[in-house]
Amino acid sequence: MYEFEFEKPSTIADAVKALGEEDAQALGGGQTLIPTLKQRLAMPSTLVSLSGIAEMRGVCPDGDAIAIGGATTHAEVEAATADSYPALSALAGQIGDPAVRNRGTIGGSLANNDPSACYPAAALASGATIVTNAREIAADDYFQGLFTTALDEGEIITNVRMPVPQAAHYEKFVQPASRFALVGVFVARFADGVRVAVTGASEEGVFRWSEAEAALAGNFDPAAIDGLSVDAEGMIGDLHGTKAYRAHLVGVITKRAVAAAA
Amino acid sequence: MVKVTMTVNGRTASGEVEGRTLLSGFLREELGLTGTHVGCDTSQCGACVVHVDGKAVKSCTMLAAEADGAEIATIEGQAAPDGTLNVIQQAFQDHHGLQCGFCTPGMVMSAAALLKDNPKPSEQEIREYLEGNLCRCTGYHNIVKAIMAASGQDVSAVAAE
Numbered sequence A: 001m002y003e004f005e006f007e008k009p010s011t012i013a014d015a016v017k018a019l020g021e022e023d024a025q026a027l028g029g030g031q032t033l034i035p036t037l038k039q040r041l042a043m044p045s046t047l048v049s050l051s052g053i054a055e056m057r058g059v060c061p062d063g064d065a066i067a068i069g070g071a072t073t074h075a076e077v078e079a080a081t082a083d084s085y086p087a088l089s090a091l092a093g094q095i096g097d098p099a100v101r102n103r104g105t106i107g108g109s110l111a112n113n114d115p116s117a118c119y120p121a122a123a124l125a126s127g128a129t130i131v132t133n134a135r136e137i138a139a140d141d142y143f144q145g146l147f148t149t150a151l152d153e154g155e156i157i158t159n160v161r162m163p164v165p166q167a168a169h170y171e172k173f174v175q176p177a178s179r180f181a182l183v184g185v186f187v188a189r190f191a192d193g194v195r196v197a198v199t200g201a202s203e204e205g206v207f208r209w210s211e212a213e214a215a216l217a218g219n220f221d222p223a224a225i226d227g228l229s230v231d232a233e234g235m236i237g238d239l240h241g242t243k244a245y246r247a248h249l250v251g252v253i254t255k256r257a258v259a260a261a262a
Numbered sequence B: 001m002v003k004v005t006m007t008v009n010g011r012t013a014s015g016e017v018e019g020r021t022l023l024s025g026f027l028r029e030e031l032g033l034t035g036t037h038v039g040c041d042t043s044q045c046g047a048c049v050v051h052v053d054g055k056a057v058k059s060c061t062m063l064a065a066e067a068d069g070a071e072i073a074t075i076e077g078q079a080a081p082d083g084t085l086n087v088i089q090q091a092f093q094d095h096h097g098l099q100c101g102f103c104t105p106g107m108v109m110s111a112a113a114l115l116k117d118n119p120k121p122s123e124q125e126i127r128e129y130l131e132g133n134l135c136r137c138t139g140y141h142n143i144v145k146a147i148m149a150a151s152g153q154d155v156s157a158v159a160a161e
């Protein structure tokens, strides 16, 4: 790692101020950023830790939604949403391993937008609102492709508001070496429709599978997916699976997710 | 440089660290606590697992500066001062839960974190909890067996001797 300064503010306002310095970068749980720094793929002047900001931690009910502080760890989300949003709790409990879950945060995961990460699928399928220090961004506008989001330089995710569906399930086909999703599908049924978000599959990162959503809105049953498929073109093809294999998995995993949620 | 003070195995430890100093580096190089092993340095193997405020953490993927004010437990603090092994360590010895021993500090610290939350885990729960702890030698069976035994459970049904 290149050397950097370290700051640990205790309020959002101080964090935003510290991030205004040239080449300053936010540090969540460090589970992605520290390995990146070790490879010298980034050279921040200062890391601004968000872990000491009490107003960014914890989960609380917010009408028909739950509000999750941006610096809340995966383990904390798993524990705090077991009753209020079980599908989300189960997703958080399947990320990486226990030690990763004790440090990694929801804000860090959503800011990073790894194409194989789990939380982006939950946020997109739930129709979440990403709350930052500056504004509120709908999940549909937030994810903008591989490792790319609507966040501006120095903008931090302070909260994530997740509407709780009537029924939901996240089905993860694990890539056993990395423990990320080879393909993961989050299905969420609301009173006014169904949302299906797919991670791990597309070269563009997480996406909504609208044909499946339309079919499931009329018939929330795995059979509704029969005959539907995603185009293999645009899928990720790598040593873990070809484009065609991933396209096939999207259908299979969506059916499993619906079966588990129904 | 950042000034840090933490409690390590019950004793206060202070030092000046660079921003980039890892907790694993601080423990090993500043405090001489080399029981915490660095196997991969890429967050994969779990040999470096310690407890930070009671939670299992990969110390190669946490900055020492982040641990300022925290309570740290490492493998060195597990046995009694006279060297008597704790129940998990003793079970690893009794059930041959180690061969070369490189992964063992992380395995024991992960096991201790698991048993604190879940005093009687099933075999499946133990295997899932050890997802982030790699062992190149044992094939895991005897590690799982040792943790079952340490939690006071019958181990006769656990696969393969």
Ligand SMILES: Cc1cc2nc3c(=O)[nH]c(=O)nc-3n(C[C@H](O)[C@H](O)[C@H](O)COP(=O)(O)OP(=O)(O)OC[C@H]3O[C@@H](n4cnc5c(N)ncnc54)[C@H](O)[C@@H]3O)c2cc1C
Residues within 6 Å of the ligand: A025, A026, A027, A028, A029, A030, A031, A032, A033, A034, A050, A070, A071, A094, A095, A096, A097, A100, A103, A104, A105, A106, A107, A108, A109, A111, A112, A114, A116, A117, A118, A119, A155, A156, A157, A158, A178, A179, A180, A181, B043, B044
């Ligand atoms: C072994 C291993 C297995 C893993 N398995 C999975 C898995 O199965 N599924 C999965 O989804 N993830 C997995 N991860 C990734 C893990 O979930 C990370 O914790 C997460 O991607 C990043 O979160 P973080 O808090 O650690 O962020 P950091 O690593 O601290 O930061 C990541 C990026 O986000 C920025 N950032 C951090 N917090 C904020 C914020 N609040 N606002 C704005 N920007 C911010 C940082 O500047 C940085 O650019 C795994 C990681 C490891 C090491």
Ligand code: FES
Residues within 6 Å of the ligand: B037, B038, B039, B040, B041, B042, B043, B044, B045, B046, B047, B048, B049, B058, B059, B060, B061
């Ligand atoms: S040395 Fe930390 S996970 Fe391998």
Ligand code: FES
Residues within 6 Å of the ligand: B097, B098, B099, B100, B101, B102, B103, B104, B134, B135, B136, B137, B138
């Ligand atoms: S005993 Fe050798 S790596 Fe586990």
